[in-house]
Each structure stands twice: as C-alpha cells, then as structure tokens.
Amino acid sequence: xxxxxxxxxxxKQKEMDKNIVVFNTLTRKKEKFKPLNPPSIGMxxxxxTVYGDPHLGHARPAIAFDxxxxxxxxxxYKVRYVRNVTDVGHLESDADEGEDKxxxxxxxxxxxxxxxxxxxLDRYHLFMDQLNVLRPSIEPRASGHIIEQIAMAxxxxxxxxxxxxxxxxxxxxxxxxxxxxxxxxxxxxxEDLIANTRNLEGQDEKKNPCDFALWKKASPEHxxxxxxxxxxxxxxxxxxxxxxxxxxxxxxxxxxxxxxDLLFPHHECEIAQSVAANGKExxxxxxxxxxxxxxxxxxxxxxxxxxxxxxxFTGTHKSLTKAYSPMTIRFFxxxxxxxxxxxxxxxxxxxxxxxxxxxxxxxxxxKKIKPSSNSSVDISKxxxxxxxxxxxxxxxxxxISNLFEAARIINSANDGKETLxxxxxxxxxxxxxxxxxxxxxxxxxxxFSGNDLTEGxxxxxxxLRQNAKVNKDFATSDKIxxxxxxxxIAVKDTKDGTVWNV
RNA sequence: GGUCUCUUGGCCGAGUGGCUAGGCGCCGGUCUGCAAAACCGCCUACUCCGGUUCGAAUCCGGAAGAGACCUCCA
Numbered sequence: 001x002x003x004x005x006x007x008x009x010x011x012k013q014k015e016m017d018k019n020i021v022v023f024n025t026l027t028r029k030k031e032k033f034k035p036l037n038p039p040s041i042g043m044x045x046x047x048x049t050v051y052g053d054p055h056l057g058h059a060r061p062a063i064a065f066d067x068x069x070x071x072x073x074x075x076x077y078k079v080r081y082v083r084n085v086t087d088v089g090h091l092e093s094d095a096d097e098g099e100d101k102x103x104x105x106x107x108x109x110x111x112x113x114x115x116x117x118x119x120x121l122d123r124y125h126l127f128m129d130q131l132n133v134l135r136p137s138i139e140p141r142a143s144g145h146i147i148e149q150i151a152m153a154x155x156x157x158x159x160x161x162x163x164x165x166x167x168x169x170x171x172x173x174x175x176x177x178x179x180x181x182x183x184x185x186x187x188x189x190x191e192d193l194i195a196n197t198r199n200l201e202g203q204d205e206k207k208n209p210c211d212f213a214l215w216k217k218a219s220p221e222h223x224x225x226x227x228x229x230x231x232x233x234x235x236x237x238x239x240x241x242x243x244x245x246x247x248x249x250x251x252x253x254x255x256x257x258x259x260x261d262l263l264f265p266h267h268e269c270e271i272a273q274s275v276a277a278n279g280k281e282x283x284x285x286x287x288x289x290x291x292x293x294x295x296x297x298x299x300x301x302x303x304x305x306x307x308x309x310x311x312x313f314t315g316t317h318k319s320l321t322k323a324y325s326p327m328t329i330r331f332f333x334x335x336x337x338x339x340x341x342x343x344x345x346x347x348x349x350x351x352x353x354x355x356x357x358x359x360x361x362x363x364x365x366x367k368k369i370k371p372s373s374n375s376s377v378d379i380s381k382x383x384x385x386x387x388x389x390x391x392x393x394x395x396x397x398x399x400i401s402n403l404f405e406a407a408r409i410i411n412s413a414n415d416g417k418e419t420l421x422x423x424x425x426x427x428x429x430x431x432x433x434x435x436x437x438x439x440x441x442x443x444x445x446x447x448f449s450g451n452d453l454t455e456g457x458x459x460x461x462x463x464l465r466q467n468a469k470v471n472k473d474f475a476t477s478d479k480i481x482x483x484x485x486x487x488x489i490a491v492k493d494t495k496d497g498t499v500w501n502v
Numbered sequence: 503g504g505u506c507u508c509u510u511g512g513c514c515g516a517g518u519g520g521c522u523a524g525g526c527g528c529c530g531g532u533c534u535g536c537a538a539a540a541c542c543g544c545c546u547a548c549u550c551c552g553g554u555u556c557g558a559a560u561c562c563g564g565a566a567g568a569g570a571c572c573u574c575c576a
Contacts, residue, residue, distance in 0.1 A: 046576075054576095061576045101574070186571075188505060196504050196572060237574080259576035264505090266575095289576070290507095296568065301575050335525075336515060341508080341569075348514045351526035358525080361539080389516095397516050401524035408541090415533095415541055 020075070020391045022255075023339060025263065025286040026185055030393060035254050036284060041072055041079045042253030044245040044283075046262055047139070049086040050120035051105045054127050055306035056329070056344060057259075057292050057299045063330055063441075064289040064338035064394075065257045066133045070439050071390050082248045083136040084241060085124075087117035088143045088224055088234055100234065103224050113224050114143070127309040130326040132441045138248050142240035146226045149235040149243045152277050153214040153228075161276035165205040167217035167231025171272065173210040180275050182210075185286060186264035212269055214239055238269035246274070246282055256283040260290055261298070289338045294319075299344065307344070321346045324353060327445040331356040334396040334440055355404070360444045362407030363432050365414050372419035377409050379427040386435050399435055406431055462491070462498050 020033040035041050045065045048058055065081075072079045087102055106113040125135075142149075153169050156162045162171050173182050177190045193210050213236035218225035225232045245253065251274075258267065267286065274282040291298045299306045307317045315323030324332075332352035336342040382402045389398035406428055412418040420428070436442045461480060468476040481491045484500070491500045 048576075049574080057576050059576085064576095183505095186505080188572080192504055193572070260507095260570070261575060264571055265573090291570075291576075293569080298570070298575090302573090303575095332514090340515080343514075345513075347526075351514060353526095355525045358539095365540090395516075397525095398523075401516070404524055411540055417541065 021393055022285050022287060023393045025288050026283075028187075031285070033285065035077065036252060039077050041077045041255065042249035043069065043072075043079055043081045043255040043257065044241070044249055044253065045081070045083045045136075045256070046241060046258035046266070047083040047085050048120075048124050049101060050117045050124060051101050052120060052301065053308040053310055054124050055299065055301075055308045056312065057306060058124075059127075059131060059309060059329060060292050060333055060338075060342070061257065061259050061289045062128055062133045063131060063333045065287075066441060067334065067338070067394055067396060067439065068255070068257070068287070069134060069136075070441060071394060074434070074439050080138070080249065081136040082138045082140065082245060084244055085117075085121055085139060085141045086240065087114070087121070087141050088240075100222065100224055103222065106223075117141075117143075123310075127313075127326075130313070131309070131330050132326070132443060134441070140244045140248065142235070142244070143224075145240065145244050145247065146235060148247050149239045150215070150228050152239060152243045152246075152273065153235070155277040156214060156273060159276050161272075162214055163207065164230055167233060168205060168213060169215040169230055169236075170206050170211040171214055171236075171269070171276070172207065173212070173272070174208050176272055176276060180272070182272055183268065185271055186268045188264060188268070212236060212238060212265065214273075238266055238273060241266070242270045242273040242277070242282075245270075246278070249282075251278050251280065252282050252284070254283075255285050255287060257287040257289070260288040261300075263288060290341045292333075292342050292344055294344045296343065319346075322350075324349050325445045327442055328353040328356060331400075331442060334442075335400055337393075337395055337397055339393070355400075356442070357446055359400075359403055359407050359436065359442075360446060362403075362410045363436070366410045366425065366428055366432070369410065369413050369420055369425055371422040371425055373421065374419055375421045375424050376419045377424065379406070379409075379424050379431065382406055383427065383431055383434075386431070390439065396440060399440065403432070403436055458489075458500055462500065465491075466498070 021030045022033050023029070024031045043065070045061060048054060065083075069079055069081050088100060100113075102113050102117055106116045128135075153162065156171065157164070157169060160172075161176050162169050164170075173190065174194075176182055182188075182190055183193070190210065194208065215228055215230055215233055215235060217231035217233040222234070225234055245256065256267070256270075271281055271283070274280070291300075293299060294305050294307075297303065297305065307319060309326075309329070311317035311320065312324050312329055313326060315321075328349060332349055333342065335352060335355070382405060385402050386399045389395040389402070392398075409418055409420075410428065413420045461484070465477045465480040468474070468480070484491050489500055491498060
C-alpha cells in the first residue's frame, strides 16, 4: 500500500517537472521552462556586495532563489547554482569621485580592504545559514577573477565594441546599439537614455554618457588595484557577473536571477557584454525578485531605511516591537510571491510568526493521530495543488495556503471531526516533509530566543519574588534568589530596586 | 522629465472573465477552574469613471494615487 503510494507520487512528480513555467523578464511573459541541457541546469544569481551587514532586502533574493534552487533539485534536476560575492569594483559616482565602496569603508575603519570584505562575507554566511538558505554550488569572488575580467574586456575591445582612454576601457553603447539592441531587457530606448542621462563629473573621457566602464584606471590614492594591459586599475561594475557566470556555467546557461533594481543598468550591460564578447546572449531566462518595502518605500542602503537581519533576530531596531526568529523572516518572505513587493510591518511579521507556529504545531499533532479505516478528506489534491503552484512560477503563497489546509485537516481529525486513513497520514507527512521542509526550507525554531526573552523572563521572575517579599513569604523569595544564583545569575536588592546580572 | 509597474476586506497577501485563496486581527459559539490551543460561525474586498460582454474585481480606454528604474543598491 505504502509502496504503491510512493510510486504514484514519483510518477506524478515526473509529470510535474516537465510543466514548470517561469516569468521571463526578457519577454515579460510566463514561458515554459526548457533547460538547455537537461537534466543539468545552470543558474547564476547576483550576490551581495560585502561592505555592510545584510538587511531584510538581502534576504529576499537569497530566499527567492533558494526556493528555485530547492524546487528544481526536488524535481530531479541537477543544478549548478553560482552566486557571486562582490568584493571589488562597484564605483561610487557621487561625491566620492569613483572611489571603490569596499575601499572607502576600509579607510574609515583602518583595515585592509580584504579584511572588511571577509568580515562582512562571514556575517552574510552566518545570517543566510540561520535563514536556512542553502549555500550555492560555487560562490566566486570578483577579486579572484580579475584575469577573466581582463580577458573579457579584451575580447570586447577586439570586437570593436569598446575603446580605451587614458588607461580606462569603456563599452561603446552607441556602436553596439547599431547592430544589437541595448535596452531589450529593461525596455529602454537608447535615444531616450542619452537624452536623460545625467552628466556627472569625471565622465568627459566617455564618448557618450551611457557608456560604462569595463576597466578603470586607479587614481593614486586607490589601494585596490591590479595590473592590466591598459593601466593599474580595477574592473568596471558589470564585468564580474558576465565573466564569472560564463566561466562556471558556459557561454549559454539557463537562469540568471537578481533583484529588480539590478535590471538596469546592471543586467542590461551584462547582456551587451556577452553579445559583444561572444556574439550571443548567455542567459535564457531572466528572473527578477521584487523589493521589500517599508512604509511603501523600497528598503535600501541609499535611503538608510533598512533593518539588518541581526536587528531582526535580536529585536534591537527602533522600528521593531520585538525580536523575530529567522524562520519567521523566511516564512514572511515566502508568504508573498517573489515578483510582488512585500511591505514590512510589525503587524505583518507577527502574523507570520503565528501562522508559522500553527503549521509547526499541525505537524506535531499529526504524530498522535490514530488512523481510521475510512477517509473523509482528499490529501492527494493538496499535494497536486502544491506542485501546480510551484510549477506556476514558484508560487509559494499558494503552497503555504495548502499547508494551512492540511493543518486544519489534522487539527479537525484530532478533534474527531475528520477521519484519516494510515495512507492519508503518510501522505500528510510526505506533504510537510516535501513542501514545508525540503522545498520551502522551513523548520521549527519556535524555541528561538531573542535578547528580549531573557529580559522578559527575568522581569517576570523578579516580580514574583517581589510579590513574595511583600507577602512576607521569605521562603519563596529566598528560594528564587538561591536557585538563580545556582544558575549563575546574581540578584542584588539595592535601594533603587532589584538588579541582576549573569 | 523619460521608461515601466502597481492599486484587493482592519492588516499582510494569492488569484481568476461566471464556481469569489490563505494567514493575522475583530466579534460570536463549542470546549475549558481561568487562560491558551483547537474546532465551528461571522466580518466577503477588489481606487474611481467610461467601454466590450449574457456576465468584469479580472479585458480595453481614461483619471487619480503609490512605487521602481534612469546614480551604488537585493
């Protein structure tokens, strides 16, 4: 019976994996997902620039593409997932006069640039691990691929699509656009771009304000620089992703992901670079996640309205009424479709926290359900609906709604209002294992304690002790103090009230 | 200013040309020493104005509002 059931599931699964549909930004339509070389899939996602603590906005693409990675693997594909680390290269065009971001921070803190990058990369890993985001197959660093980037810039120069000025190399957008379409991904028209691009200082080297740097000559105060045929310098903003994706996934690969804010110019430039260097586009499906908003506005570095993951986990940001566990954050993000904006609020986060708890408890309750000889529910429909939802552009909210329905069935069965057969129970277990744990990557961290839990508990214990003292129940009040002492917590009654420390 | 996107009930959020997710919250009930949990019920929405249609919240046009990108950003 059980074997038969599993077989049925496997067959169903094979049917399902051929029907994945993804929204391709390139065509602005949902398209049938057909890998270039099944069962292998190449996926590249733009990773973090490691010069600050990761915030809620960084969790969105990490989790969105973690879901894609997990689901594609679940359906039997062999996925090579590459996510880069930007530890050099992003120019700042404002008052900093082209100073490298990593470097700027380094000078402020009197550290080696690589020391700063390493520190924040470690922080990034720490928080992503807590969010149960799987590590990518390869995590290449831009600083480790200078040679590849120089080689690609050379190819673009050889193709006549770039020019050198004073040791810097720029991509010739206008020339490229005579043969190809610069703007095909973002839907922009070059003439409009030229008319609307701001003229920033220090850009007189460029033929056209739209041209972007492939290689930039380092100014004397620049400490991060590498030798190249053109100058001691550093690679331009967009080159690393093109060079590294092609190096590890080939000249053509299946999926390229990233935040919608990278669509232009970053991803547009990647396409131009690939076409100029290799004569063909490298990406088949472009997937973009939407932004996390706060008070209706994008949460981001530049606006300074971001809340770091560390602040969420400890409840230490002024906008937070409490600490939220990593799984609460993960669940909160998965409750919205990856292409929709997601608005942060304490209320929404608390709703996510309670909802997740309900699911986790449903799974626990399932363990004690006694099987009946007949069934009053159809579990396989829930399973099928979950597959349909994921096949339809990774619709996690629908999956979650089906899991809630499963939890409702479990609770009702526990109340004797529904009946479940042994097969039903097995299927429910499989449902939670596959979708909640394996694909959505959720697990039980309800015991997670933020700093405020200890504070709250101590406040409670000490108020009970105070009550005992007021009632002259000194046996109880002394017992509380002695037991706390045994636990390593010192309690002292001062004239300003009771204080404690570990 | 240019390009694009969005507007769903108290909140968060799916989705569809007719069968009107889900969570949280509120209220009522069952249960309960009290509470919690659980279950049942309730609150039934789609910015506005036109049009197409037997029928639109869903398609088309217009208006208003919000946002993203055009500069580093996930």
